[in-house]
Amino acid sequence: MKSLLQLRHIRVENANAITGLTWGFPGIANFLGFTHALSRKLDQRCGLTLGGCAVIGHEHQVQAYQPGGWGEHVFALTRNPLTREGNTAPFNEEGRMHMTVTLLIECEFDAEEINLAGGTLEQKIAGLKELVHELALCQRLAGGTITDIAQVRWQELERDQKERARMTRRLMLGLLPGFVLVDRHDVLAAHHRQRQEQASGSQIELLDSLLDFVALKYQPETGENQEKVEWRRQPKPSPGYLVPIAVGYQAISPLYDPGTVANSRDPDTPFRFVESVYSLGQWLSPHRVNELETIFWSYRYQDELYLCSNAYQEDDEESNDFEDNF
Known part of the structure; x- marks a missing residue:
């Protein structure tokens, strides 16, 4: 850049x-x-x-x-507008x-x-x-x-790292009030691994781990007399303004040659049926961004996945295991 x-x-x-x-x-x-x-x-x-x-x-x-x-x-x-017969369209x-x-x-x-x-x-x-x-x-x-x-x-x-850091700081502060949308698949993957370790061999789907960040969960707690039950709301797995987001598509069919699938939008481009892929995103205050390059989204394609991702707090190990978690 x-x-x-x-x-x-x-x-x-x-x-x-x-x-x-x-x-x-x-x-x-x-x-x-x-x-x-x-x-x-x-x-x-x-x-x-x-x-x-x-x-x-x-x-x-x-x-x-x-x-x-x-x-x-x-x-x-x-x-x-109503139809010719006067019914709701x-x-x-x-x-x-x-x-x-x-x-x-x-x-x-x-x-x-x-x-x-x-x-x-x-x-x-x-x-x-x-x-x-x-x-x-x-x-x-x-x-x-x-x-x-x-x-x-x-x-x-700026090419100098110190000058670029100052420029990034001024830029991020100038975007307030507002929130930056970043990819937090690393948080989702860590929570999913923790659930698998606690499940003791039971099969845990990644969608269940994603729903832990969305669903409102309550757990009963009893007092000393064991008669009165109080329902307490359980905290989310991680703090922050975390939300589920659609980050791309996954192929569910082979790649067809151009023109072989009827009624496709572009007869000159290869065609493939896909379904949406979901992950975890976070709305982050701009003043918390230290490296400008980490908040940019870009296309990413590998095998049968067509994804949008960024590198916010993502190390090499999590990046290599990205496709395996879907």
Whole structure:
């Protein structure tokens, strides 16, 4: 990564709030897809390419409500026009949300490689920011409409480690208030291994370990007289703002040649049936980020797994065992 592109406070309306079995925030693949589409357009216009991205959430409003004022939430759905017979038209349930996010995007170029019309280097950088702002407003993010981008920034990264650390500190503090979404599969894997050791040979599924971070569990406790029972809420396996997230797909069929599967979207691309893969994510305050490179999400493909991951607090051993845990 030679430089950094910042799309600050992107306001999005009616974004998709459902990803597989999870809801409340778009899947990370939506943001990587947005970055990839922006990179392709930049490559066509001026030969510049982008890398992975980091996601910082500032504000979100899920279009849902509680019918009785308590209990389960229900999505607020649009009412389609009546059919010709006057009946209610069928529809697919969609979860929508409004959100404000900031995207930090890796850039594989420096100031000298910006090939835009302009006399000075400052004019070329200004032209790049204007071009990115124009292209980004024309795209959709997680199926939603981008109504505003507060600011587009671009800066080269310092090569000196101390200067880069200072730059990272200033950048992270400037993103407050907000939360950075990072991958915490290391926490999930550690909890799963602990459950397997305590199970004494019983088969423990990884999904059960993931649900320990989601479910509300209560355990009865009796007093000294053994007559009164008090139900106490059990703490989660690890502290922090931990949430289940969809991180990609796993193949459930062989890879078919282009055009062999009927009704596929692209007849010129190989086709494969997949299912969603889930892991554990964490919303982290930006001021806790010490290394900028650890919060960027990127695509990762190996064997039959198509994943989005980052390297936040992930050592080499956990990285090598990543696929075995699914």
